[in-house]
Amino acid sequence: MKTYDFNQIDRKWQKYWAENQTFKAENNSDKPKYYVLDMFPYPSGAGLHVGHPLGYIASDIYARYKRHKGYNVLHPMGYDSFGLPAEQYAIQTGQHPAVTTEQNIKRYREQMDKIGFSFDWSREIRTSDPKYYKWTQWIFLQLFNSYYDKDKNQARPVSELIKVFETEGNINVHAASDKDTPVFSAAEWQNFSPQKKDEILHKYRITYLADAEVNWCPALGTVLANDEVVNGVSERGGHPVVRKKMRQWMMRITAYAERLLQDLDKLDWPESLKEMQRNWIGKSVGASIWFDIDGTDKKFEVFTTRADTLFGATFMVMAPEHELVDKITTDEYRDQVKAYQEKAARKSERERMTDSKEKTGQFTGAYAINPVNNAKIPIWISDYVLAGYGTGAIMAVPAGDQRDYEFAKQFDIPIINIFEGNDISEKANENKDAVLINSDFLNGLPAKEAIPKMIKKLEETGVGKAEINYRLRDAVFSRQRYWGEPFPIYYKNGMATAIPEKHLPVELPEVEKYLPTEDGQPPLGNAKIWAWDEANEKIVSTDLIDNETVFPMELNTMPGWAGSSWYFNRYMDPHNDQAPFGKEAIEYWRKVDLYLGGSEHATGHLLYSRFWQKFLFDTGYVPEPEYSVKLINQGMILGNSAFVYRINGTNKFVSYELKNDYDTTPIHVDVNMVDDYDYLDTEKFKAWRPDFADADFILKDGKYKVGREVEKMSKSKYNVVNPDDIVEQYGADTLRMYEMFLGPIEIAKPWNTAGLKGVHNFLRKFWTLFHQDGIFDVSLEEPTEQELKILHKTIKKVTEDIENFSFNTAVSQFMIAVNELQKLKTNKRKILSPLVVLLSPFAPHLAEELWDELGHEGQSISFEPYPQYEERYLKESTKIYPVMFNGKMRHKLDLPANMGKDEIEQTVLADEKVKSLLEGKQLIKVIVVPGKIVNLVVK
């Protein structure tokens, strides 16, 4: 080989690794285990862009490094292959989502293979594969058959709960359940109808059916997420959206709120990510207080974190949807209350959040009685109180809460000042150190002391108790979609009933259309073979539903996060068809040692998967309550968009420097038509789109310069850079090292190709160290002390950098080493050979090639031990000490490196130059930092 032929080297070694299954991990080994995981991708039609592999490269470097270090490394990859884009494509074209998905996966795989990852492809999984979702359905059934026992603090079988109901009712049951769960005795339970029993059990199940309020779009026939609704209409199509209660599958994640919060402290995750989860869970400690309603036998509960301010409560506010509103409203106010409720119902949740500037509300005519002083307090409704948080009602203390203050001002409600030295003419006092007044037995106390005192009083008189509230809500688990896991559920006499486990997987049925049915049913309503024959235990035609033993199947499918909430465990034993994973496999691998992925999953995947893991831990299926103790976020790689400037109303385009002289509109232009100096290839531009074919240009110095802007990389912005092109032009190793060199992995950064050449040069120089005039030429001579120093310094620094995931500085270190060795014209085997191993996690193709040339045919470098540095080569014989006076450098001194602190001090003070500098000054003290500095403090 005459030159560094990276394309040939890439192909050769990628083939070799595939054929030899070099990176296949075994489930038993004498070596210690290490599990490196990337968040698996959704295979979209657009293919990979240069941003996707960033995390995969980092994890691959670490995985390869750990293999060198003697670990049995599990480094798998797969696809989160259920999802919306494939379904939408199916709606447009009639192409089955499975076909599209298969094509996309093939493309992803080809692209990933070109980068030379050390994935164990024998363990590949796909969430849309029935062999995989069989076990997603299985886990769903375990959740369905469990409830959360608050005494034992773990999930328990529903069958045990039923036994308790049969013997003592639910009076002593302390379990996570819906708020409206009735209290009943054993005798009552026995007399309930099967439907009633079923309904009650749903209030306890960890996955359960409930009427949840959703954004329903009648025109689209589907439920939309909050961010798909803009100004009360759907983001796509602009159809009206209404709030509607629908029967949905829910996940009782709230049962795990406290454990999800507590265990965050055990995790070595980025602080920002943990903080996001903490906020999302939103724990607040306070009290609930019962208020009687004047002149009735009704009462209602409020939650507050400031029980101490009860004497300052001058009105009560209920959410417009509060169930008591209709019952307590007096005739006088009925019409106005009704009108307000209707107005509030029309607003989407998002609107209610945004129009928060001005408070609106309506008095109900009813009054509550303050339990501590029997004061009559008017009850209002307002949408600033949310039905879904706490009890949906609050006690309003305008002196101590800014929102209550604004409301009181708006409606001229009196404000009682309850804080000493407080000015209530402008705003409320939210300072917790303020001392209470006008508060009877709490006068003179700050919140910290007053809160427990008040709660004690409330508990004694039986009108309140200490309480903890969480912002976290139970998660909606149904989707009105086709391309997702079907539920293994059928409806017998209206009761959701599990299909026996032995019949899993319940495979997704074929449908003619992927749209909702005409009567508003989800797409599975179009399926012909979608009914459960209980007698014969199989899925049959829906035509047979009138038959006594044939029942309709669930028409919803599971959401995208179902399959991704446990996939990390499946990799441990991906082909098991008896269990989601074998006991032996999970006991061996236990958990992910290093997890890499984006922070956008903080309150989605990363929370749901922790929840499922804890459930599986409770039920004894997994040995760890947290599946990933160490997590690193990789930052996004942003696109560097290019713009041309069209003069309005013409087909003329003006160069960036001149654009301010005209009235122009910027237009995205494909970055692949722009060179490194931001000049546009005008011919390519004309050929790009028909409407630009006759474009005119106003040039500057004969060239057209584009404008630049950093944005998210996306097809629609024409700023996507395909990794294949970089690999083609510079080789996989250059791409790998360059992406690492770009900056720390956690940071978001724009893609620019400016530095590619530098990294590529490094690899060429490295190759050149082994070759004279293109011919392999490595000497067996003993290395010099200087060469050994370079080697060992590099080993030390690079190893430390890898351990700290500081891959950008590791790459720099390699560059330094190569520059130094190039200057010495080193071609000694004893230096170069360890460097090859050291480099191999970063540039595996080149490393394997050189390793082969060094004479290790047939032995993959991948399992060679990583070189270790030796301290003795790092010691320097002399060290230059800066001699500083009052922190300013005045002199440099060459001293032996191994000199002790006192010795350095004496030698420095004896130095002639130092003596002359000290002349006429008073020496106060001498600071010696061995190996670093000598600082003389003088006056």
Added chain:
RNA sequence: GCCUCGGUGGCGGAAUUGGUAGACGCGCUGGAUUCAAAAUCCAGUUCUGGCAACAGAGUGUGGGUUCGAUUCCCACCCGAGGUACCA
């Protein structure tokens, strides 16, 4: 508003527990090589002044602790991400 993270040359970015700020790369300048260019190699490159030695300033701003601060403390400004009538 609140929470988290950050602010260092023309650019991306380095700097162990406070100890010579600007590693490495890009770009730029000069030189070598070449008929010429590309490529490669060598030297220089924080700013200001100076031919230079050198001097002064310098890590968002202002203050503080210290012999010494990019690093620690206080206040503020700016940016990114998250979150929001959460009672």
